[in-house]
Structures are given as structure tokens and as C-alpha cells.
Amino acid sequence: MASVTLERLNKTFGSTHIIKDVDLKVGDGEFVVFVGPSGCGKSTLLRLIAGLESISDGELRIADDVVNDLPPRERGVGMVFQSYALYPHMTVYENMAFGLKLAKMANETVDERVMATARILQLEELLHRKPKELSGGQRQRVAMGRAMAREPRILLFDEPLSNLDASLRVQMRNEIARLHHRLGSTMIYVTHDQVEAMTLADKIVVLRDGRIEQVGSPQTLYQQPATRFVAGFIGSPTMNFMPAELLGGNEEGCRVQAPGLGELSLPQDASGQGPGAELSLGVRPEHLRLAEAEGDNRFEIVNVEYLGNEVYVYLEPREGDTLLIHRSEAPSDWQVGQDVALRVDVEHTHLFDASDRALAIATQRHAA
Numbered sequence: 001m002a003s004v005t006l007e008r009l010n011k012t013f014g015s016t017h018i019i020k021d022v023d024l025k026v027g028d029g030e031f032v033v034f035v036g037p038s039g040c041g042k043s044t045l046l047r048l049i050a051g052l053e054s055i056s057d058g059e060l061r062i063a064d065d066v067v068n069d070l071p072p073r074e075r076g077v078g079m080v081f082q083s084y085a086l087y088p089h090m091t092v093y094e095n096m097a098f099g100l101k102l103a104k105m106a107n108e109t110v111d112e113r114v115m116a117t118a119r120i121l122q123l124e125e126l127l128h129r130k131p132k133e134l135s136g137g138q139r140q141r142v143a144m145g146r147a148m149a150r151e152p153r154i155l156l157f158d159e160p161l162s163n164l165d166a167s168l169r170v171q172m173r174n175e176i177a178r179l180h181h182r183l184g185s186t187m188i189y190v191t192h193d194q195v196e197a198m199t200l201a202d203k204i205v206v207l208r209d210g211r212i213e214q215v216g217s218p219q220t221l222y223q224q225p226a227t228r229f230v231a232g233f234i235g236s237p238t239m240n241f242m243p244a245e246l247l248g249g250n251e252e253g254c255r256v257q258a259p260g261l262g263e264l265s266l267p268q269d270a271s272g273q274g275p276g277a278e279l280s281l282g283v284r285p286e287h288l289r290l291a292e293a294e295g296d297n298r299f300e301i302v303n304v305e306y307l308g309n310e311v312y313v314y315l316e317p318r319e320g321d322t323l324l325i326h327r328s329e330a331p332s333d334w335q336v337g338q339d340v341a342l343r344v345d346v347e348h349t350h351l352f353d354a355s356d357r358a359l360a361i362a363t364q365r366h367a368a
């Protein structure tokens with residue numbers, strides 16, 4: 001097991017700059033998840049760590065060793081890809097043993113390693129089968145087994161579950177989490193799936209256009225996104241954003257005017273902003289409440305989605321076309337076409353300045 005350190009890591013393909021000055025420390029035994037929009041560089045970053053791509057600039061260390069120029073198989077890294085590409089003509093056992101034999105390991109050791117891995121992944125009964133005789137989840141486990149059998153110090157996963165159906169994903173997610181608890185190995189995991197990111201990660205890294213936008217625990221990213229981008233990216237359904245004009249404020253809080261919502265007293269320190277500043281107010285769907293329409297506070301319900309354990313109500317302001325989402329756990333009588341007023345849990349609001357940076361929560365108010 002080992003830590004991974006990225007220092008000002010850069011990758012260019014020809015003249016295209018893909019990974020830009022990435023600094024990151026992945027602790028020994030930590031589970032780190034990379035998220036970000038398609039094309040932001042998640043797979044590239046993983047491949048740089050694995051040694052499947054060359055590093056253009058910067059330093060990559062595993063434990064205390066600089067590994068920039070070390071070939072992949074000497075890095076002690078195992079990688080599981082989205083397309084798990086098992087060898088079709090080989091049995092499960094042979095698939096897992098193949099890499100070990102290539103590494104010229106003694107037959108006895110190969111057998112020990114494969115059997116131990118099969119036990120952990122509950123593949124013992126399936127060792128004689130060919131991939132085509134396995135379910136998707138079983139194949140995925142073999143792909144993981146193939147990476148694990150080499151006992152890598154670090155396991156890398158690139159969207160390993162995206163080919164599986166919803167229920168299998170839940171099952172495999174659970175297995176990966178338990179595997180991590182049991183093995184305690186350092187894991188870096190790329191996913192598009194919000195739930196996977198939130199549930200598996202000790203630490204989430206949000207990437208945007210080849211740069212790190214924010215790193216933090218799932219809770220930190222959800223509750224204190226540093227930018228509007230992170231706020232909108234983490235959480236599903238996504239955070240609501242509304243324009244808000246700053247009326248005034250100091251270190252202890254501020255007042256804003258938001259269309260339809262009127263004047264709001266908020267806990268953010270807006271002392272760095274001038275009155276009249278155009279801010280963006282962010283409110284998560286669970287922090288909006290609905291009430292009887294009154295005065296200008298009038299939003300039309302345009303859709304209601306009942307999901308069994310929760311309800312999403314979609315709203316549009318009478319003026320303007322921002323679509324807002326309210327989420328509640330209780331069934332409601334709200335009807336499409338009805339006008340309602342919106343209330344905001346001010347303690348759970350977010351404010352972003354013109355450059356999309358979050359304004360800090362005022363310390364005094366926060367402590368009170």
C-alpha cells in the first residue's frame with residue numbers, strides 16, 4: 001500500500017493541453033474519487049498514474065519514489081477499466097493468473113494469489129468458467145480480480161460499473177466499499193455516478209477542463225462547494241440557482257433581492273462586494289419549501305414527479321424562465337398548474353459572486 005502524490009502534473013497531447021498543473025495527495029489507504037464532465041481529463045489523469053501515458057511535466061510519486069519514468073508494471077498499480085475486456089478463451093482462473101505468469105511468478109505463488117483473490121471476490125465457484133458463461137457483475141468481479149491478484153499497492157478504477165444495470169451497480173458498489181474496508185488499499189476511482197462518488201469516497205476530486213476545481217470530503221463538497229460549478233455538479237437533483245442583487249451587507253451577513261422571493265437576509269459575508277452586485281443564489285431542492293402563493297412570490301408548478309420515497313416538484317417563476325426543483329420526502333397535494341410561494345431555508349443558502357466563487361458564511365452568524 002502506498003500514497004500517491006501529484007505535483008504540478010501536466011499532460012499535453014501535441015499542442016492540446018489536457019491536464020493542467022494538478023496538485024493532489026492521495027493518502028495511504030484512502031479512497032479517492034475523480035468526478036467531472038466528460039472530457040475533463042479523468043481517464044487521462046488515471047492513465048498518467050498507471051503509467052499508460054507519459055507525463056509531460058511535473059512529478060508523480062508513489063510512496064516516496066518518483067515514478068515518472070517507471071514502466072507501468074513496476075509501479076505496483078492495478079487498473080480496472082470500464083470495458084473489462086477479459087480474455088474470452090480463458091477461464092476465470094486463467095484470466096486472473098495470466099498477468100502473474102507473464103511476470104514469471106512461480107506456479108505455486110500464482111495459485112495462492114488467484115485462490116486468495118477468488119475467495120475475497122467470491123469467485124471460487126466460477127473459476128473454471130469462461131467469461132461468456134458469467135453475468136455482467138461476475139465478469140466485473142473477474143476484471144477486479146485480475147487487477148487485484150497482482151497485489152498492487154494502488155488500485156485504479158475507470159468507471160468500472162458503467163456497463164452494469166442499476167441493481168447490479170448497487171450491489172457492486174457495495175462490494176467495492178467492503179473490499180476497500182477489508183483490504184485497506186489505496187484506491188482511485190473515476191465515475192459519472194453521483195451516488196458512487198458520494199458513498200465510496202473518503203475524498204472527492206472535482207475536475208474541470210484539466211484542472212482541479214475542488215477537493216474535499218463528500219460532505220464538504222455538498223455543504224460548502226467553493227464554486228458555482230461544484231455546487232451544480234455535486235448533488236442530484238442539482239442545486240437551484242437564481243439571480244440575486246446585493247442590497248447591502250457586512251462581515252455578519254447580507255441582504256439580497258431575488259426575483260419572486262423578495263428581500264432575503266442571508267448568512268454570507270458579502271463585505272467584499274459592492275451594493276448592487278449581481279450575485280447568484282444557490283439553494284438545494286430540499287431547502288426550498290412551498291406555501292400558498294402570495295403577492296409577487298408566485299411560482300407555477302410545471303411538473304410533479306412522485307418517486308415513492310420522495311417527490312420532486314418543478315417550478316417556474318411567473319416572470320422569467322428559470323426552472324427550479326423542490327424536493328420533499330412527504331407525498332403532497334400540489335398540482336401541476338397551481339401557483340405557489342417559495343420559501344428558502346436561509347441558513348442553507350449559497351451565494352456566488354460574479355466570478356462564481358462562493359461567499360463565505362459569516363463566522364459570527366455561523367457560530368450563533
Ligand SMILES: Nc1ncnc2c1ncn2[C@@H]1O[C@H](COP(=O)(O)OP(=O)(O)OP(=O)(O)O)[C@@H](O)[C@H]1O
Nearest residue numbers: 013016018036037038039040041042043044045192
Ligand atoms: N491520446 C489522445 N490524444 C489526443 N487527445 C486525447 C487523447 N486522449 C484523450 N484526449 C483528450 O483529452 C481530453 C480528456 O480526455 P479523458 O479521456 O481524460 O476525459 P474523461 O474526463 O475521462 O471523459 P469521459 O468522462 O468522457 O470518460 C479529451 O478532450 C480527449 O479528447
Ligand SMILES: [Mg+2]
Nearest residue numbers: 042043044158
Ligand atoms: Mg474517461
